[in-house]
Amino acid sequence: MSTGTEVPAIGLTHMGSEDTGLGNRGPQSKSIVVPYGFWLFVLSDMVLFSALFASYASLVHATDGGPVTSQLFNRTTVLVETMALLFSSFVCGLAMIAAKRKNLWWTEAWLVVTALLGLVFLFIEVREFVGMIHIGAGPQRSAFLSAFFTLVGCHGVHVTAGLMWIGTMMAQLWAKGFQPHIGRRLLCLSIFWHALDIIWVAIFTIVYLIGTLP
Amino acid sequence: MSERDSDFMNVAPGEPHDSILSETVAYVVGLALALILTGVSFWVASTSALWGPGVAVGLVVLAIAQMGVHLVFFLHITSGPDNTNNVLALAFGVLIVFLVMIGTIWIMAHLAANMGPTPEMTNLMAQRG
Numbered sequence: 246m247s248t249g250t251e252v253p254a255i256g257l258t259h260m261g262s263e264d265t266g267l268g269n270r271g272p273q274s275k276s277i278v279v280p281y282g283f284w285l286f287v288l289s290d291m292v293l294f295s296a297l298f299a300s301y302a303s304l305v306h307a308t309d310g311g312p313v314t315s316q317l318f319n320r321t322t323v324l325v326e327t328m329a330l331l332f333s334s335f336v337c338g339l340a341m342i343a344a345k346r347k348n349l350w351w352t353e354a355w356l357v358v359t360a361l362l363g364l365v366f367l368f369i370e371v372r373e374f375v376g377m378i379h380i381g382a383g384p385q386r387s388a389f390l391s392a393f394f395t396l397v398g399c400h401g402v403h404v405t406a407g408l409m410w411i412g413t414m415m416a417q418l419w420a421k422g423f424q425p426h427i428g429r430r431l432l433c434l435s436i437f438w439h440a441l442d443i444i445w446v447a448i449f450t451i452v453y454l455i456g457t458l459p
Numbered sequence: 460m461s462e463r464d465s466d467f468m469n470v471a472p473g474e475p476h477d478s479i480l481s482e483t484v485a486y487v488v489g490l491a492l493a494l495i496l497t498g499v500s501f502w503v504a505s506t507s508a509l510w511g512p513g514v515a516v517g518l519v520v521l522a523i524a525q526m527g528v529h530l531v532f533f534l535h536i537t538s539g540p541d542n543t544n545n546v547l548a549l550a551f552g553v554l555i556v557f558l559v560m561i562g563t564i565w566i567m568a569h570l571a572a573n574m575g576p577t578p579e580m581t582n583l584m585a586q587r588g
Contacts (some may be wrong), residue, residue: 273469280471284545288552295556299563324501331493338486338533342479436473439533442524452524454504455515 259443267325276429280349283433287440287441294444297396298451305456307388317382323453326369330404333362334442341435347423351413352413352431359438360411363404370401393452400448403441410434472545473534489532496525 273279305314338356374394384394398442414427415432421427500521503514530536536545 253577277469277471279549280542281469281501284472285548288548290551292555292559295559296563299560299567302564305566320504322503325499327497331497332488334529334552335490338489341473341485342482342486345482346479379510432471432473436534439473439529442533443529444523446522446529450500450518454500454518456503458514459507459511 248389276425279429280323280432281438283436287436290440291321292445294399294447295394297392297399298447301396301452304348304388304392309387310387311390312380312382315458317377318453318457320453321367322373323395323449325368327449328444329369330368330445331360333359333366334439336362337435337438339429344418344423344431346429349418349422351420354413356415356418358413360408360425363408363411363438367404369407370397370404374398374401397448397452400441401446405442407434407438410437466513468543469544470535470541485532485535489528492528493525496521498526500525 271289273281336355337359340352340359343351343355382390384391411434412430417427417430462540463572503509503521509517530549536542538546538548
């Protein structure tokens, strides 16, 4: 950390210049800066979700005489959804380990499993939404249901985007191999996918478990 | 830390560690902890052995613990010196998230409590100036 004076002049540090004004090492490499910037995006995404959680918590009892939480939610399907997303997140980590070792086949295989588990999650969620709308508990029914579909639907949209991103990265890996910029995109993808699972933890606790307490 | 290895003073979030065994073990440990915390959450929500009013608070605590597990074992956010930037960004994010959530819930709950038209409120004659 405090290298300044005791180290004899490092001198020519960055592209031959004396001092870049960015410390004596110059800026961080892209492999640090890009994922860090994406980390900032993910955190701001969590701030967005916090607003949706806050409005859900404010409106959860505004049912307008319509169905309430304990009549709509089924813990068993939520448990299956949770497991699918948790294992998807885990397998995404395995894909990153394989990618770090530049093992194309294992990386692609783990990414396929990640995407399939994400599809299972999305399928169950869409089925739940369709079932709710079918019994007249759509987003127009009450303020509670508007907030519910906005919050959980927004997470579902993120998962959908993540699935498309996984497909894109598999194709890019296949076509371009392990180039540095492909590796950075993969790392950003894994940050995104893990963050979605973190948000789901809050959703299954606040919306589904607390919503179905006796 | 010498000048030579100061190039490696930062790591990106989500970057796995060095050896394949320790990396995989970290993910497996994280998965196991997450499974345990999820299982306990669903059990706590289903059982009648616990004091009812405390269950919701317990569930929130379990959820926060599980988020911590995900951050440490899946996103590799650590307290090491190479992670300072990532941790500071996370701390700011957590601050904003808590401000937005607790502030909204607090204000809206009081608003709801104070807006309900009780008979006393609708009887203007009985209100003191």
